[in-house]
Amino acid sequence: MALAAMPAAAQLNVFSCEPEYAALVKELAPNAKVFSATTAYQDPHMIQARPSLIAKMRQADLVVCAGADLEIGWLPMLMMKSANAKVRSTEQGLFYAAMQVETLDKLDKVDASMGDVHALGNPHLHFDPQRLLQVAQALTVKLSQLDPEQQANYQAAFMDFSQRWQQAIDRWLTQAKPLQGRKVVGYHSSFRYLYNWLGIEQVADLEPKPGLPPSSSHLATLLAVVEQQAPTAIVLASYQDNRGANWLAERTGLPVVVLPMSVGGNEQSQDLFSLYDSVIALLLDSQS
Numbered sequence: 001m002a003l004a005a006m007p008a009a010a011q012l013n014v015f016s017c018e019p020e021y022a023a024l025v026k027e028l029a030p031n032a033k034v035f036s037a038t039t040a041y042q043d044p045h046m047i048q049a050r051p052s053l054i055a056k057m058r059q060a061d062l063v064v065c066a067g068a069d070l071e072i073g074w075l076p077m078l079m080m081k082s083a084n085a086k087v088r089s090t091e092q093g094l095f096y097a098a099m100q101v102e103t104l105d106k107l108d109k110v111d112a113s114m115g116d117v118h119a120l121g122n123p124h125l126h127f128d129p130q131r132l133l134q135v136a137q138a139l140t141v142k143l144s145q146l147d148p149e150q151q152a153n154y155q156a157a158f159m160d161f162s163q164r165w166q167q168a169i170d171r172w173l174t175q176a177k178p179l180q181g182r183k184v185v186g187y188h189s190s191f192r193y194l195y196n197w198l199g200i201e202q203v204a205d206l207e208p209k210p211g212l213p214p215s216s217s218h219l220a221t222l223l224a225v226v227e228q229q230a231p232t233a234i235v236l237a238s239y240q241d242n243r244g245a246n247w248l249a250e251r252t253g254l255p256v257v258v259l260p261m262s263v264g265g266n267e268q269s270q271d272l273f274s275l276y277d278s279v280i281a282l283l284l285d286s287q288s
């Protein structure tokens with residue numbers, strides 16, 4: 001029987017929607033069994049609710065996702081099909097990062113003409129280190145609630161993470177100083193929080209509207225924007241299609257910089273710390 005085989009201290013089974021939150025859970029609950037539904041090479045807005053994901057969610061004690069409707073196209077289906085009562089409500093084993101912080105760019109009114117906008121605010125908040133720390137703190141409370149026997153361990157892991165993270169923030173801010181005031185062309189609002197944090201301005205978007213791929217007519221309008229605003233790079237996330245960026249790069253001479261969208265998005269990004277290290281290094285490299 002499966003039950004008889006359970007170890008004395010049962011291991012918490014965590015289902016994460018994105019790799020950044022799987023990495024955060026590994027920092028805060030080193031003994032937990034963690035699964036990420038997506039990789040940094042997949043678009044987290046658009047995932048198929050595959051049977052393998054349903055099976056994983058069925059086993060979960062805790063589900064950790066970005067929220068703010070990032071996963072609206074697939075998470076509700078997974079939750080329905082997995083029928084796991086433990087993770088149905090945020091009162092229990094469901095945790096949304098975006099619910100723990102103030103999101104940027106909330107919209108009061110949304111209509112269909114606006115494209116696939118994030119009405120609840122931008123959900124790509126894991127590149128704001130302070131917000132991520134707030135998420136870590138709330139996640140520690142959630143872990144302790146679900147697994148009270150290990151509360152002291154979760155608290156200790158959070159203190160350790162928080163200390164290392166604060167130190168890293170100081171280091172990153174020093175390293176990233178030359179990026180302040182820099183202008184870039186982006187793709188979607190993927191790095192909104194990173195830019196907000198480091199003082200970078202996204203002056204143009206390869207997307208004509210959120211969720212729509214770059215069209216040739218839209219790309220043509222960007223030539224004028226590049227001329228006026230003089231950005232220094234075209235920045236893509238690891239999962240984004242580079243054709244529009246390459247088209248613009250060929251005509252403007254701007255470098256294309258591909259940043260890991262999450263842990264695992266390039267060779268260097270093995271955890272949250274090295275993810276930030278890599279992103280800042282790549283942006284600095286492209287400038288020199």
Ligand SMILES: [Zn+2]
Binds near residue numbers: 045
């Ligand atoms: Zn988005």
